[in-house]
Amino acid sequence: MTELLKREDQRVEDTWDLSSIFESDEAWEEAFKTLEKEIEKANNYKEKGINSAEDLLEVLEAERELSVEFGKLYVYSHLKHDQDTSNGKYQSMNNRASQLATKLSAAWSFLMPMLMHIDEETLNTYAEDEKLKEFKFDLEKINKKRKHVLSDKEEKLIAQAGLVLDNPSSTYMIFNNADLEFKNAVDKDGNERAVTQGTYIDLLKSNDRVLRKSAYESLYNKYGEFENTLAQTLSGEVDSHIFTALARGYESSRDQALSNNHIPEEVYDQLVDVVNDNLHLLHRYTELRKEILGLDKLTMYDIYTPLVDEDFKVTYEEAKEHVIDALEPLGEEYQDILKEGFENRWVDVYENKGKRSGAYSSGTYGTNPYILMNWQDNVDNMFTLAHEFGHSVHSYYSRKNQTANQSGYSIFVAEVASTFNEALLAHYLYNQLDDDKKKLYLLNEQLEGFRGTVFRQTMFAEFEHKIHTLKENGEPLTAEKLNEVYGELNKKYFGDAVEYDELIEKEWARIPHFYMNYYVYQYATGYSAAATLSEIVLNGTEEDRDRYINEFLKKGSSNYPIEILKNAGVDMTTREPIEKAMRFFEEKLDQFESLLKKQ
Template sequence: MTKVITREEQQEKYTWNLKNIFESDEAFEEKYKELEGRLGEAEQFEGNIDSLERLSEALHTQRELTEEIGKLFVYSHLKHDQDTSNDTYSGMEAKARTLVVKFNTAWSFLVPEILQIDEDALEEWRQDERLSEFSFDLEKLNRKREHILSDKEEKLMAQAGEVLSNPTSTFGMFNNADLEFPDAIDAEGNAHTLTQGTYIDLLKSSDRELRRSAYENLYKTYGSFKNTLSQTLQGVVSTHVFEAQARGYESARHQALSNNFIPEEVYDNLVATVNKHLHLLHRYTELRKQLLGLDTLKMYDVYTPMVKDVDFKMEYEEAKEWMLNSLEPMGEEYVGIVKEGLENRWVDVYENKGKRSGAYSSGTYGTNPFILMNWQDNVNNLFTLTHEFGHSVHSYYSRQNQPSNMSGYSIFIAEVASNFNEALLADYMFRNLEDKKKKLYLLNEQLEGFKGSVFRQTMFAEFEHKIHTMKEEGEPLTAGSLNEVYGALNRKYFGDVMEYDEYIEVEWARIPHFYMNYYVYQYSTGYAAAASLSKQVLEEGSETAERYINEFLKKGSSDYPINVLKNAGVDMTTAEPVENAMKVFESQLDQFEALLKEI
């Protein structure tokens, strides 16, 4: 067993350099005290946003404080995540979070007061150069004005927030804290702990009896609570419908998508186009059955790898070269930013005792991006590193080219740059790998990623919209009706090759994203947009790469997300991007089948 080192044993060159934010913990504390003392600055504006000048001063003051508090928060959470067992940094992060809450509370008056300004007056004010960097934010507020209620009604809605969130919090507590599963038993009679965290790993096992046991034990447990869970899900759907009706939206979906100004046709185009190409998923599912050598394919067989016994070791230093080479189609500037990140310690590479698990890209306005990894010497970690650098370069460009209030980006486009990077890496590796088994393994991973991010998430999106529509039409959401809808969707998506059972019908009961109000479709649209954009860059060259950088990566939230993507070359209001993504999937499937014949 490899020993896990302590934080102190890490080599500095493989850790992130947080001195780029604060030179020392003492400097953090000094800034904390300063900003804590400035919380009262909000009071001078409350009740006094009565002129263009006062509005400008308030917005600039709030933005300045937001930038500084952002640095405090990022420094503290990165310090905490590098060693969660360090009480000093746990306390530091808690202090920063508390300061954020106090700041948000102090400035909570601002948006309601802006919306009390006459619409025509606000429209005139936002044309003034003093508000030029806030003009788009004010435009978005004005567009939502018709759905803002009276002061008394808004106060009631706010007070009802805790009650309305009960179905979600109840499900979360039940799903994460209370629910326990029987052990899964393998072919030799050995017991394996079954939890939310181990479930997918058990389904990846080559032991089919272990897969079956894990699958059945998980869904038997959920099934025993199906009536309770149907009520929590119905509760959150009812909340979405109530809020949409109270605010004058046409439907719950209309409200959810309007929050990011996404036309509903984007949702409908996604579902229709994916349905049009379900024959590709059916073909892939049939191929899985053949490669696994099964007489019947069951739902517990869909995660186990089709390509086995491939030793695809990848050390960190080698991985950096693969990544940099794969990104060359993006040009010298783009690759130079990635090199800067690798050379100037943006990445915290290796695991140590107490370090937060997983991987992410972080940072804030006024800092460089920071990437957390827990590196293991395999090709999957190479893809994770490349994925996170996609996020980091996106953030780097947007922060360099936009003011802080427009340097972020919505969840609708957040995963595009990361999946775009992965697509370039996959293309480069496939063209440059000589080992055919490694090529097969790589293609298998790409096909699985597409299946999970596009086909499966679109199926979720169909289910989510169906149950909201049922509620809006007065149909009760019972365990039986939810099972029926979900089971029918599984049969449609996986086709006749799959042998179905009653267990999969209750999968809806374990999906937390169904409590997140029309969230899942964005995984599919983001993945499809990335596939389409990467295909364009690889086929068309440097001009298209420059367009992607200038019209997408640098834009932050300076325009509506649907327009940012459209200007980059992907119009999500049409079927074309999803069609292009399906062509990528079909091409990879063709390559996979062709390689199988060569081995």
């Protein structure tokens, strides 16, 4: 095994260049001190109040400017920390930045209540002032939330109750990540393998079925030992969602959760309905999996095993060229941004001692987008690179074309650009490859990605809504009830090809997203929107391409996410995008079966 490089031994050209944010750590320290002093001025605005459009503009611009400066401080410190988490200096800088965030938030906590004290008609009048045009949409959103904002005394009570309301989630996270220990799995040769949250899926991808079964039983038997306790934490989390929704006058906890991004509830219901109407495609895929693996009985611990054994090697230099070429349908300007990112060191490429694991895209208004990789020479890493550049170029366009207060984008659309890039890369590779084995590998990856993102996350979404509805109707969420609901959904989604066992009923206990309040459905809607948009761009005209870039990538949060997608060509309030995504899955399944027959 090759020993990992130390951070200082990495080639400079393989690391990100953070000097465009701050020339040095000393420059960061100076900016930190300056911002600490600037934060104290918030009290001046609090005392002055808002008595005119000019007052409103002044306070909004001041708050925006401080947020931008803090963003740079935070991004620099967290990227420095992540490149080597063992470095004490950068641990300290990152911690100090987090503490400064708390101080900044506390200092400006007066602003929203102050805005709410201005009556709606007056605030609307202010918003029409030409000088406030950059904040007009923000003020519109504030007014829309007005009916759910309580009196000062009530808001204070809810704020004080925050720690109590967060307790079920906090307890679960500590228990799940720190306290749970699993029995080692045993492979066919009698060798023991550690089972952890991080190794579990890799063990289920093994070709050793004895090992898969052992890991599966280790994990779910352990969760089963604590199912009553975990049922109580999840029930408590649902209670907290229901409490805040009722307190603020929402019709339900789902109504409150979706209203944060102004998403109509029909979007959620249509996702579940269309996926349910097409479960025969997932059943067809599980039947095919059973056939390819040559099993009399397909079990849940056989679901992750790759169907194609192929060593698909890709170096980083090769991946860069493939990604640039694959995204040619987006035009020369888009490709030039990719080249700029590669040439100007937006990417921290290789693993080193202490480096944070995984991959992400980061950055803030006024900085380059930055990508963390831990590169391995395989096709999966190439898709990750394309995915993260999807986020990065989306952020690049948004920050170049929107003001700081509207340069971000909501989680509802966050995965669209990244998944879009993966779709274009898969299309390009499939047409370039002349090796059927590699084509099968590629198709298997796409089918698995779709199963995990659309079918699985929709099943999670259906479970999440069912348990909230049960609790809202007064039914207790016992371990027995949660097992029953989850078990029935698992049967429905995976079909008769998969032999049912009671251990999978306990899977709800290991899913942290169920503590995130109607979050998971957005993975499925985002994937579906990306599939539709990529099809439009691949099969359309320059006008279609420009529409995607101008009406989606450049829009940030200057409009409601549903409207931004609609203007780009996808109406998520209809069934059509989910149905198109299902046709995409069916097409890939057809191609996979056709190539298999040639083997």
